[in-house]
Amino acid sequence: VSGSWSQKSQLEARKYCTVNIAASTECDGHTSLPEPVTWRLSHGASYVHVCTNETINGVECHELPDLKALGHDVPLVIDFSSHVASRPVDWSRVGLAFGGAQKNLGPAGLTLVVVRDDLLGHALPACPSAFDYKTVADHQSMYNTPPTYAIYVAGLVFQWLKRQGGMAAMEARNKAKAALLYDAIDTSQLYVNKVAPNCRSRMNVPFFLRDENLNDAFLAGARAHGLLQLKGHKSVGGMRASIYNAIPIEGVQALVDYLREFEKTQS
Amino acid sequence: VSGSWSQKSQLEARKYCTVNIAASTECDGHTSLPEPVTWRLSHGASYVHVCTNETINGVECHELPDLKALGHDVPLVIDFSSHVASRPVDWSRVGLAFGGAQKNLGPAGLTLVVVRDDLLGHALPACPSAFDYKTVADHQSMYNTPPTYAIYVAGLVFQWLKRQGGMAAMEARNKAKAALLYDAIDTSQLYVNKVAPNCRSRMNVPFFLRDENLNDAFLAGARAHGLLQLKGHKSVGGMRASIYNAIPIEGVQALVDYLREFEKTQS
Numbered sequence: 001v002s003g004s005w006s007q008k009s010q011l012e013a014r015k016y017c018t019v020n021i022a023a024s025t026e027c028d029g030h031t032s033l034p035e036p037v038t039w040r041l042s043h044g045a046s047y048v049h050v051c052t053n054e055t056i057n058g059v060e061c062h063e064l065p066d067l068k069a070l071g072h073d074v075p076l077v078i079d080f081s082s083h084v085a086s087r088p089v090d091w092s093r094v095g096l097a098f099g100g101a102q103k104n105l106g107p108a109g110l111t112l113v114v115v116r117d118d119l120l121g122h123a124l125p126a127c128p129s130a131f132d133y134k135t136v137a138d139h140q141s142m143y144n145t146p147p148t149y150a151i152y153v154a155g156l157v158f159q160w161l162k163r164q165g166g167m168a169a170m171e172a173r174n175k176a177k178a179a180l181l182y183d184a185i186d187t188s189q190l191y192v193n194k195v196a197p198n199c200r201s202r203m204n205v206p207f208f209l210r211d212e213n214l215n216d217a218f219l220a221g222a223r224a225h226g227l228l229q230l231k232g233h234k235s236v237g238g239m240r241a242s243i244y245n246a247i248p249i250e251g252v253q254a255l256v257d258y259l260r261e262f263e264k265t266q267s
Numbered sequence: 268v269s270g271s272w273s274q275k276s277q278l279e280a281r282k283y284c285t286v287n288i289a290a291s292t293e294c295d296g297h298t299s300l301p302e303p304v305t306w307r308l309s310h311g312a313s314y315v316h317v318c319t320n321e322t323i324n325g326v327e328c329h330e331l332p333d334l335k336a337l338g339h340d341v342p343l344v345i346d347f348s349s350h351v352a353s354r355p356v357d358w359s360r361v362g363l364a365f366g367g368a369q370k371n372l373g374p375a376g377l378t379l380v381v382v383r384d385d386l387l388g389h390a391l392p393a394c395p396s397a398f399d400y401k402t403v404a405d406h407q408s409m410y411n412t413p414p415t416y417a418i419y420v421a422g423l424v425f426q427w428l429k430r431q432g433g434m435a436a437m438e439a440r441n442k443a444k445a446a447l448l449y450d451a452i453d454t455s456q457l458y459v460n461k462v463a464p465n466c467r468s469r470m471n472v473p474f475f476l477r478d479e480n481l482n483d484a485f486l487a488g489a490r491a492h493g494l495l496q497l498k499g500h501k502s503v504g505g506m507r508a509s510i511y512n513a514i515p516i517e518g519v520q521a522l523v524d525y526l527r528e529f530e531k532t533q534s
Contacts, residue, residue, distance in 0.1 A: 015393060100412055108412045108413060109414025109417055126282060145367055145375045149374045149375070150414070
């Protein structure tokens with residue numbers, strides 16, 4: 001449990017199975033990721049679930065755990081909703097990956113699921129047919145009426161991703177964008193990001209003003225510069241910059257320029 | 268069970284409850300609707316499910332059953348996917364109504380659910396949270412990320428429906444459209460619709476050429492006239508004209524003109 005979304009996932013999973021929380025960062029406010037070797041994995045587990053980018057907490061898993069090397073040859077299930085298509089995935093370590101389209105793929109209302117062939121056909125009896133991935137696969141994702149417009153737009157995005165140079169190029173671009181913003185935060189006296197450097201998200205950058213009385217003035221100034229949606233999630237507070245694939249480095253530079261400008265006006 | 272969709276529904280329901288098929292028209296190829304007074308309703312049932320328009324079979328329930336008057340004070344659940352917004356609904360008889368948006372409301376990928384307040388909060392433990400209508404209602408339909416574009420377009424369609432004069436006006440228009448087409452079929456020597464007149468769908472009009480050897484020529488001629496998607500569902504065969512809200516009476520007239528023209532060329 002590395003943040004809000006995996007916390008929700010484990011609660012939902014309790015309806016269907018016995019849940020063992022192998023690791024949780026609740027104690028440090030979800031600002032770190034423990035090394036996989038320290039996880040308390042159950043023997044005989046059906047799968048291990050990780051949310052590989054926590055949007056609200058700004059925590060990203062930069063290297064997928066190698067469960068086999070840890071002595072647990074069970075499927076790794078990843079919720080990669082909020083960093084899908086932002087970087088390559090080591091598919092040799094993944095059993096099932098799922099992600100909502102609305103961050104990096106297209107309009108809300110579409111979910112991408114990638115399932116290893118040998119994991120198809122093991123749905124619980126209570127699983128609705130439209131969510132039994134064997135049924136879905138057998139019907140080429142058209143067992144139920146597919147969300148055609150969202151699929152069409154996702155197709156355009158996939159073509160765009162290829163033209164950008166694919167996943168390796170996207171990763172390089174997203175690394176550069178994130179480095180620009182984290183560096184501006186770390187070198188300032190006013191802003192702070194509390195996430196451990198080895199697991200800082202390249203998609204969602206939460207940060208705080210050391211003087212929270214300035215929050216409203218900061219947000220008003222940001223809006224005046226065309227920098228929107230910077231208020232942090234209510235469960236965390238502070239600010240959050242989401243710099244998904246659709247944000248070019250120029251957008252991040254504009255935010256960095258504003259961060260510096262606002263800090264100067266306060267000194 | 269009045270056609271393909273309610274047949275699928277009762278199979279799906281068997282995962283979660285004991286199913287009693289109160290009435291089935293399988294024996295006549297789903298071309299009739301038995302009077303509710305003849306239904307073999309179970310005492311103590313949790314609900315009664317009816318698909319009120321069967322797209323594939325072209326069977327529509329023109330008057331919702333009054334279960335209370337039949338001595339069964341249980342919720343009526345209707346799947347009104349394919350005739351939603353085509354006519355008024357007697358909501359006093361409905362416990363829950365659901366329908367996909369893709370016929371009369373907007374793009375595929377959105378489902379409209381109307382639930383009577385007192386029925387909220389009775390989900391089975393195995394029900395996924397996003398499908399527990401109490402959870403959905405408590406979060407104003409935003410417990411999970413909503414399909415924003417589909418909702419936006421549905422909003423435009425709702426405004427359009429109001430400008431047309433609302434449900435009463437849509438019903439009058441759809442009655443006129445359906446009457447025009449059924450009359451052309453019934454008065455011809457070449458075409459036949461096999462559904463009992465009291466339950467013919469105003470949205471989906473399946474029909475057959477008495478000489479099925481003419482099917483390909485009929486479809487090719489239709490395409491040449493810009494009349495598309497007239498081939499019937501593979502489980503039924505023949506032809507099917509879907510005349511949803513988006514089809515104006517001029518579209519139906521164009522089909523009727525072609526029906527007559529094609530029949531003349533064959534005599």
